[in-house]
Each structure stands twice: as structure tokens, then as C-alpha cells.
Amino acid sequence: xxxxxxxxxxxxxxxxxxxxxxxxxxxxxxxxxxxxxxxxxxxxxxxxxxxxxxxxxxxxxxxxxxxxxxxxxxxxxxxxxxxxxxxxxxxxxxxxxxxxxxxxxxxxxxxxxxxxxxxxxxxxxxxxxxxxxxxxxxxxxxxxxxxxxxxxxxxxxxxxxxxxxxxxxxxxxxxxxxxxxxxx
Numbered sequence: 001x002x003x004x005x006x007x008x009x010x011x012x013x014x015x016x017x018x019x020x021x022x023x024x025x026x027x028x029x030x031x032x033x034x035x036x037x038x039x040x041x042x043x044x045x046x047x048x049x050x051x052x053x054x055x056x057x058x059x060x061x062x063x064x065x066x067x068x069x070x071x072x073x074x075x076x077x078x079x080x081x082x083x084x085x086x087x088x089x090x091x092x093x094x095x096x097x098x099x100x101x102x103x104x105x106x107x108x109x110x111x112x113x114x115x116x117x118x119x120x121x122x123x124x125x126x127x128x129x130x131x132x133x134x135x136x137x138x139x140x141x142x143x144x145x146x147x148x149x150x151x152x153x154x155x156x157x158x159x160x161x162x163x164x165x166x167x168x169x170x171x172x173x174x175x176x177x178x179x180x181x182x183x184x
Contacts, residue, residue: 001132001133001136002132002138002140002141004131004132005071005136005141006141006146007148007152008128008130009066010150010153010154011160012074012075012122012125013061013062013066014153014157014161015161018157019058019104020055020062021105022103022105023102023104024055029106030055033051033102034047034048036099036100036101036102037051039092039097039099039100040088040089040092040097041088041091041092041095041097054081057077058081060074060077061077061081062074065078065129071129071133072130072133072134075127075130076126078122078123078126079126082120083123085103086116086123089111089115089119092111093111093112098111098112099111101164103115107164109164109168
């Protein structure tokens with residue numbers, strides 16, 4: 001179960017680190033994130049504080065899951081934050097709103113079912129990591145366990161972070177209307 005715990009912790013640390021860096025990379029990027037928070041139904045006057053709280057919580061997850069003793073707190077915090085963010089997306093979708101997903105910075109893809117699924121799967125990863133931590137016995141993870149965890153977590157984190165780009169890459173291209181024969 002050590003491998004499960006370490007993989008979950010590394011995956012969540014990478015995903016949340018990418019989210020924090022993506023949002024704070026530029027002032028304009030953070031301003032766009034604050035604006036998107038308002039599009040999820042948060043009153044305009046609260047959008048800034050809620051956005052700062054979200055980024056601070058994401059940063060806390062990174063720090064907490066990185067340290068062995070605080071990992072369970074970080075895993076619980078990750079699951080809770082993902083639950084809140086998923087609820088906000090579902091609420092927006094039920095209202096018919098499709099604000100841009102600024103989860104990792106400046107992306108313009110509107111939120112949708114794939115964002116709900118992504119967050120639910122990440123919450124499950126956090127809970128599985130907590131299960132792995134609770135049932136782990138013996139010495140700290142060995143080098144092979146750490147390598148296995150990295151080999152699984154790093155590519156999965158890349159897929160999670162670049163999900164919108166991957167969906168766009170494999171989305172069918174709209175077909176062009178055909179011209180009648182003889183007209184050029």
C-alpha cells in the first residue's frame with residue numbers, strides 16, 4: 001500500500017502545483033482567474049478573496065502531501081477542495097453557464113462533464129492515497145517504490161494538467177460545406 005500512497009501524494013502534488021503556478025504566473029492570469037470565479041456564481045465583491053483562498057488551499061495541499069507526517073491532512077484537504085470545486089462546476093452547468101476553466105491558468109476551454117469527471121477521479125485518488133497511508137506498515141518507501149510511483153504519477157499528472165489540450169487535439173474537426181461542382 002506504500003506505492004499507492006506515494007503515487008497518490010505525488011500525483012496530487014504535481015497537479016496542484018501546476019494549478020498554483022498556472023494561476024500565479026502573471027498578474028493578468030490571476031486577474032482572469034478571479035474573473036472566472038465570479039462566473040461560477042460567486043458575488044463580484046467576494047471573487048478576489050475566494051480566488052486567493054482557492055490558490056492558498058491548493059498550495060497548502062502541495063506542502064502537506066509532500067511531508068510524510070502531514071500527508072493525511074493534505075490528502076483530506078485535496079479531497080475536500082476537489083469536492084467544493086466539483087460542486088461549483090456542477091452548479092454552473094445546471095444554471096446553463098459554461099465559464100472558462102482556469103484550473104491551470106489561462107486556458108479558455110469551457111467547463112463541462114470532463115472537468116467534473118477529472119475532479120471526481122482526483123478526489124478518488126486522494127481517498128485511495130489516504131487508504132494507502134492508513135494501511136501502510138513497515139519502513140518508509142524504498143527506492144523502487146518511489147521510482148514506480150514517479151513512473152505512474154508523472155505521466156498521469158501531465159494528462160490531467162493538459163486534459164483540455166488533449167481533448168481539443170483529438171476532437172473531430174468541423175466539416176466544411178462542399179461546393180457545388182463547377183463553381184470555383
